[in-house]
Amino acid sequence: MAASKPVGSQADTGVSRWQLAVAIGGSALLGVGVFYLWNRRSVSKRNERKAPEGSSSPVPKEGSDGEENRADSQSILDRAQAAKNKGNKFFKAGKYEQAIQCYTEAIGLCPLDQKQDLSTFFQNRAAAFEQQQKWKEVVQDCSKAVELNPKYIKALYRRAKAYEKLDNKKECLEDVTAVCILEGFQNQQSMLLADKVLKQLGKEKAKEKYKNREPLMPSPQFIKSYFNSFTDDIISQPLLKGEKPDEDKDKEGETADVRRTGRSGYQKAKQYMEEENYDKIISECTKEIETKGKYVAEALLLRATFYLLIGNAAAAQPDLDLVISMEDANVKLRANALIKRGSLYMQQQRSQLAKQDFNTGADIDPQNADVYHHRGQLKILLDHVEEAVDDFDECIRLRPDSALAQAQKCFALYRQAYTGNNPLQIQVAVRGFEDIIKNFPMCAEGYALYAQALTDQQHFSKADEMYDKCIELEPDNAATYVHKGLLQLQWKQDLDVGLELISKAIEIDNKCDFAYETMGTIEVQRGNLAKAIEMFSKAINLAKSEMEMAHLYSLCDAAYAQTEVAKKYGLKPPTL
Template sequence: MINKNVPETPYIKAKAFKDKGNKLFKEGQFDKAVECYTSAIEICPPEYVDDLATFHQNRAAAYENLKNFQAVIDDTSKAVELNGRYVKALYRRAKAYEEIKELQKCLEDVTAVCMLDGFQNEAYLKMTDKVLKELSKVIAKETFSKQEPRLPSKHFARHYFISFSEDPVMKSVEEYKNVKQDRNVSELSGYRLVIHNLAEEDFEQVIPNCNVEIERSGPDMPEALLVRGTFKLLQGQIEDSLKDLNHLLSLESVDVKVRVNCLIKIGTLKVQMEKMDEALQDFQKASDLDLNNADIYLHRGQVYLLMDRIDECLKDMEKSCSLNPNFPSACAQKCYIQYRCGLNFNDENQKKAALSGFEQIEKKFPNCSESIFLYAQVLSECEQYEKSEAYFKKAGELDPNDPNVYVHRGILMLQWKRDMSSAMEFLNKAIEMDDKCQFGYETLGTIEVQNGNLKRGLELFQKAVDAAHTETELAHLYSLLLAAKAQAKAAEHFGIHIG
């Protein structure tokens, strides 16, 4: 009841109803609190804009407790209309949008909240990250289902095959390359022609020629299924790849090396599907078939790395190296993981051992660009910038078609010398070399957004999205793209300067 000793102007009455609503709210009587806030809104003169914004925001809080999220959105929208930078109301509306799965609107609101707050509040930042991940996954799944299959660059495919030391198909390719004789390619067909295609890196013809071998149920049908499944994996066709690889496993009298390579790739696909436990089961099946196959432990180690099981990752990498000391990819990866272990556990001995290991690999495999490249990355993290630059240059000389060398040299220029001009030059060189250089577009886009060039940043993130091959990559890139779009929208709406 309103105090009769106070002059009952409409504004005073409205304030009294608000105070009573606050008391009822604290007592958990949310229905009655809504009634009081409603009376306050109806009575309050329109010129008291800030008070009206507060009344709507308070009623929204009561509706939130009553799980009436549409009413929360209506009231907070009115509060923001009355007070354009009302952070509390924006945040409440963001939470309501999240509840009803309007994730895009939720992201726009919570991004605006973060920007208005100066990115200081941990709760706001955590919510932004959570919504970004959820929304990105949804959009990535939808986009990926409609995406036309396309092969990655030859450089990417080449490095993928190098990561297997016991791939029976690639061993056949090497044998084919080493035979010094004239060949009548026109006489080759099916899987035999596939070997020629792989040797010549004529990747576009690989799947059609695998189809010939599979359709005629030729003698090399298991190998053809393995290759077709592999290329579908590289194109991001997860279901089709699994179908081929599982078909291979169902066949009898398949060479053990073929079966093991197939299981490793199925494990890799399960990782992309976020079925980590199933992936590890597939690696175990491979290990049961061929306990001493170095490829199993290298690729399972990478799964452990994604799962943040660093100790198990290092053990697998070490086992891969011990089984095949002449496997440069495994040796390089082992040293890199050893360095990461040293960082994680603040173990200087591990870090020193990793650096020493890279030097030994360089002596043993002087032409291994992957090892030189990873060593350069580690040197950069150790802040040995001059040495890092020298090794990135060497990696580029050994593999002049690797655009990622230039991306990392650009990043190094920023870390080392704060040299934006040189950094941008290297990054632009990377995307000129390879118009599918996803990492280059992503890095350039991030720099442009940080510099306040949101429009250019959005263009680059979109190019990175267009170059992605897996749903996981798409989800990561969409999180960057959506974050930049939300920031651009908030900056325009609220007049916030970025950069």
């Protein structure tokens, strides 16, 4: 739907949250295929056995004290190198205790001013401790190596792995961040470790934060867009004559409020929906449920829906479970509850349960277009594009006027052609978009999805026109301004205009987490890490699911790790 983030963003671009967070080392994907080209800093591999410091100085004259001192020093260093070489042989033979003894001898012999060599000896001993799984000793020796040589990649990476084993994720992330910057983000192994730790940190923090978060009602535009994605949903329809107060209904047991107003809790909740007074809906539905009124099933479903909208999944699921179990309830209520519970399972990454709920919905209400529409979206997320297209086709057969389903089907076909590098099919999909905006000129989603496809094809001017049309149709949709801002960055490299549009999105909807997340990512790329952390923190407070919150924490932690690395080692990635 138009209020949400772009179809095909984080999960299916193949770009890790680590790459997105640091935005370095080539192309970083943002939103709808938007990327920035960076001047890549080439970082060569450091030779671990460089000549001792000062070896290039002029050679003192024969017989001088300098030459004698140098000779003594070189003799001691040679002995230290010999001990290290002996340790290397033991290491290769798997005799780690003997290797440690040799490296310890080398450390004891090495002159203190030979920092490069001494750091190597500590790092080698750390490698032997690593084989013995003595993680604290690994950290200690690597720390000494890094003190002597702050840009020692091997020591930093080995310490990062040891910190991971010790469950010191914050320190691990800082070390691996330094490694990635030093390597120019070219080493897949260190990138994977960074991404792994970021995911773990994000999940841990999100679990605690989400459990204790204050529920927050999203913007009216988001709520309206959400309900507009359903066509067979009873609770989203305006009040009907049949829902007017029933004068013949037995008033026994009804509350004084119902008798006085002539409306049940559910009916008042529906009225509040029409008035966009969303904060009162949950409480009115609760009244209907507690008094066992005429519309208990409807009230349970409406309350569950608003629990989902405010991000309270734990409260939503029991209500959905009850509606689904009510065999005497309207089948469309039960099917809608199955769609929403299936979507909830998908948010929780329980895709098998999600598929079961959608399939059950199709079984009990095979003429319900919403089941096929939302199952099609699920299958796109699972990368089952052909099956998704079949579901969209069924939705369109049942609801030929469903512009949203037609637009999303066209985008699914486009994505399939684009990822399969099929130019002919891409052209077919583009013509399909042209037909959709011609046949459904009031469907903002059609223009938005067409703009995403045009951006991929680098038809920037026309994509910009499509976003302008979206804004004309839905001036309160903040997400469109974010997409248009990202387009300016890719198309014209106009940072000022891009940021102005994203700021406009926040002005329109200060609850648009997508705008804060995008602003934070751009600030990372500009090197404004404090501002980036501020933006990510705002997005975290607005996250609508624990999974989304975990992703935002990952971005925030990546930015924070960069600030620490800059303080400790003076390392900063290139900026925009």
